[in-house]
Structures are given as structure tokens and as C-alpha cells.
Amino acid sequence: MSVSENISYTVVERFIRYTAIDTQSDPGSTTCPSTAKQKDLAELLVAELLEMGVSDAHYDANGYVYATIPSNTSKAVPVICFCSHMDTSPDCSGENVKAIIHKNYQGEDIILPDDTTQVLRMKDHPDLRDQIGNDIITASGTTLLGADNKAGLAEIMDAANFLMSHPEYKHGTIKILFTPDEEIGRGVDKADLEKLNADFAYTVDGETAGSIENETFSADGIKLIINGVSSHPGFAKGKMESAIKIASQIVACLPKEKLSPESTADKDGFIHPVSISGSVEQATVEFIIRDFTSVALRSHERILDVIVQEVLEEYPNSTYQLIVEEQYRNMKEIVDQHPKLLELGIKAIERSGLKAKLQSIRGGTDGSRLSFMGLPCPNIFAGEHAFHGKQEWVSVQDMQKAVETIINLALLWEEES
Numbered sequence: 001m002s003v004s005e006n007i008s009y010t011v012v013e014r015f016i017r018y019t020a021i022d023t024q025s026d027p028g029s030t031t032c033p034s035t036a037k038q039k040d041l042a043e044l045l046v047a048e049l050l051e052m053g054v055s056d057a058h059y060d061a062n063g064y065v066y067a068t069i070p071s072n073t074s075k076a077v078p079v080i081c082f083c084s085h086m087d088t089s090p091d092c093s094g095e096n097v098k099a100i101i102h103k104n105y106q107g108e109d110i111i112l113p114d115d116t117t118q119v120l121r122m123k124d125h126p127d128l129r130d131q132i133g134n135d136i137i138t139a140s141g142t143t144l145l146g147a148d149n150k151a152g153l154a155e156i157m158d159a160a161n162f163l164m165s166h167p168e169y170k171h172g173t174i175k176i177l178f179t180p181d182e183e184i185g186r187g188v189d190k191a192d193l194e195k196l197n198a199d200f201a202y203t204v205d206g207e208t209a210g211s212i213e214n215e216t217f218s219a220d221g222i223k224l225i226i227n228g229v230s231s232h233p234g235f236a237k238g239k240m241e242s243a244i245k246i247a248s249q250i251v252a253c254l255p256k257e258k259l260s261p262e263s264t265a266d267k268d269g270f271i272h273p274v275s276i277s278g279s280v281e282q283a284t285v286e287f288i289i290r291d292f293t294s295v296a297l298r299s300h301e302r303i304l305d306v307i308v309q310e311v312l313e314e315y316p317n318s319t320y321q322l323i324v325e326e327q328y329r330n331m332k333e334i335v336d337q338h339p340k341l342l343e344l345g346i347k348a349i350e351r352s353g354l355k356a357k358l359q360s361i362r363g364g365t366d367g368s369r370l371s372f373m374g375l376p377c378p379n380i381f382a383g384e385h386a387f388h389g390k391q392e393w394v395s396v397q398d399m400q401k402a403v404e405t406i407i408n409l410a411l412l413w414e415e416e417s
Contacts, residue, residue: 077172084152085182112141
């Protein structure tokens with residue numbers, strides 16, 4: 001029984017409704033969620049799920065949304081979860097987002113009306129070549145759009161709406177998990193996997209239509225603390241060793257032609273300073289270290305340590321601490337142990353009329369950490385592009401294909417159980 005001919009899509013209306021709610025997360029906050037406004041979206045999502053008849057839908061004190069679409073088959077089917085995150089990036093404003101639908105795109109430049117210097121050109125956004133005749137959604141030029149990851153939210157919600165209203169399509173128990181704070185690396189910190197009680201999961205947070213991702217970066221964070229020597233600047237000769245200058249010199253010595261985000265691609269990792277602060281007496285530099293294997297991470301961290309030691313040879317009275325914190329690991333280590341996850345993901349995409357593309361992510365998703373928490377979780381496309389910036393966009397047709405893929409995944413797990 002074909003799915004596409006029976007879907008009355010609600011994904012666009014849902015998406016535009018969700019983008020109007022500011023859910024930007026805050027890395028400086030110590031609360032969960034990091035911003036209370038994320039619960040505004042959680043409340044709306046729960047209300048919509050309850051309206052569909054998903055009777056256990058709720059959000060908890062930490063802002064996580066949980067819901068269950070009950071099985072309607074007599075088969076024993078693994079419990080599958082679909083997951084997206086509610087927050088948007090701190091890198092660009094998510095306040096007063098005005099979503100605009102550009103109908104029947106024909107390759108022209110898309111000028112965003114509230115800041116006409118923001119122009120989507122095909123040469124800058126090559127994926128637009130695949131969108132001729134489609135409808136492109138952007139923001140108005142002063143904010144991000146929030147397709148990362150509100151496209152995923154809307155797609156899961158539309159698929160849930162279909163499954164709840166079409167009992168003739170058989171599926172096992174389907175779980176829904178919507179998380180806060182993914183953009184600041186805390187998306188599953190407070191996720192209750194015992195309550196979720198799923199066997200496998202898929203995050204819906206990928207880019208190009210048809211893509212499915214089984215591999216992410218492995219990631220560490222490093223805090224470098226430089227302890228310099230403070231002295232009155234008028235009497236500092238031969239005494240002062242400025243921690244600020246030492247930290248700046250270390251950053252200046254980092255590799256530029258390799259091991260840097262601006263000079264790497266594909267499977268190359270990097271050492272990236274993300275903040276620097278301090279005084280003459282003490283300065284702190286924070287780094288993110290990325291690669292696809294833990295062995296490569298260790299290598300990059302040794303390179304950084306050597307650079308620090310070499311710089312400090314010029315400052316004999318100064319000391320340093322290098323504090324490494326594990327952030328997440330490559331999901332491939334776990335996902336590869338469960339080949340059916342990818343097999344059915346690829347089938348679901350192809351049943352939706354797309355060519356499936358197995359890819360790696362130069363980043364992480366909630367699925368990276370969920371996989372190592374005992375919930376194997378690859379990532380499927382949501383259609384989002386140019387995320388974290390004012391030129392973020394998504395197409396209506398790609399979101400509809402994501403809805404269809406989610407539904408097909410639910411049906412395939414039942415069919416092949």
C-alpha cells in the first residue's frame with residue numbers, strides 16, 4: 001500500500017509555527033534546559049501530540065518531550081525511536097524569525113527582504129541546483145531560520161499524525177524524543193532512556209535529501225590554563241610573563257595549512273581554539289579537537305601539548321595545565337554492530353523515491369551520544385542547509401520526503417520482523 005498518495009502533509013504549517021518560537025540555547029547557562037523558552041516549544045509539541053491522540057505525550061522538568069505511538073500489529077517488532085532537538089544555535093539570533101516560502105525556485109538569486117545584503121546564490125549554495133521547481137523556505141535576513149532542527153521536529157510530528165490517523169498501516173511501537181540543548185552539546189545529558197524504552201533510534205537532523213549518516217566525528221574539549229607572572233608594568237622588566245601574550249603565541253603557532261577547520265575537509269580532523277580569556281597572571285584558551293578516531297584525537301592533543309611546551313620554553317617561570325574532557329565518540333563503532341538499522345534506513349529512503357546516500361558527518365548529533373548510552377542511533381536527513389546562519393534554508397519537497405521516509409521506516413521494521 002503506497003504511503004505518498006495518502007499523506008495530507010502538515011509539515012510546512014508545523015515548521016513555520018515552530019520557527020516562530022525562539023528556542024536558542026545558551027552555553028553559559030547551568031540550567032537544563034539552558035533557556036526556559038525551549039519549554040514554550042515543548043509545551044506546543046505536547047499539545048499537538050495529545051490532539052493527535054498520543055495519550056502519553058508529556059515534557060519533563062528538564063524540557064524533554066516523550067511520547068509513544070502504540071503498536072497496531074500482532075508481530076513482535078523492535079521499538080523504534082525518532083529524535084530531533086528543539087533548540088537553535090547560539091551562533092545567530094533565533095528571535096522573531098519570519099519564515100518566507102519562495103515558490104517554484106528557478107535558480108535565481110534569493111534576496112532576503114529584511115537585510116538585502118543577505119542573498120542566496122546558487123554558486124554559494126550548490127545544493128540549490130537540485131531544487132529547481134521546488135519551494136524554498138528561508139528566514140527574512142536578520143535571523144537564522146531554525147530548520148536545524150525544527151525541520152526534523154515538524155517531519156516527525158507529521159509522520160506521527162499520519163500513523164495515528166491511518167491504522168491500516170501496520171507498525172510496531174514508535175517512540176518520540178525531542179531534546180533541548182543539542183546545539184551546546186548537552187542534548188542527551190538528562191534523557192531518561194529507561195523511560196523511553198526503545199531498542200533503536202534515528203535522529204532526523206541531516207542535510208541533503210536522501211542522506212543517511214552512520215559516522216560522526218569523535219570529539220574532545222580542551223581547557224588550557226596558563227599561569228603567568230604578574231608585575232607592575234612600570235617595573236616589569238625581566239619579571240613579567242604575561243599569560244595573555246603566552247596564550248596568544250600558542251594560538252598563533254597552531255597549524256594553519258592542516259589541522260585547522262578552514263583548511264580541512266572529508267576525513268581530516270582539526271585543533272580549533274574557540275575562546276580565549278584572562279589576565280596577565282592567568283589566561284584560559286578553550287579548544288575543540290575533532291577527528292573520526294580516538295587514536296587521531298590523542299595525536300592532535302599531543303601536537304597541542306608539544307606546541308604549548310615549546311612556547312613556554314621562553315617563559316621559564318610560567319606553568320600550564322591541559323585539561324581534556326571527552327565530549328562524544330564516533331557513532332559508527334556502535335551502529336556497525338546493528339546492520340539492520342542502516343539496511344532499513346536505506347530501504348525507507350529508496351521506497352520514498354530518493355537515491356540513498358550513506359555519509360559521514362563532520363560534527364556530532366544527539367545520536368552520537370545515544371549510541372554509546374545503549375541506544376544505537378544513525379542520522380537521517382531533515383533537508384536543512386546552511387544552518388547556524390542567516391542564509392539557512394530548507395525546501396518544502398525535501399521535508400515532505402523526510403516525512404515519507406520516517407513513515408516508511410516505521411512500516412519496514414514491522415514488515416521485516
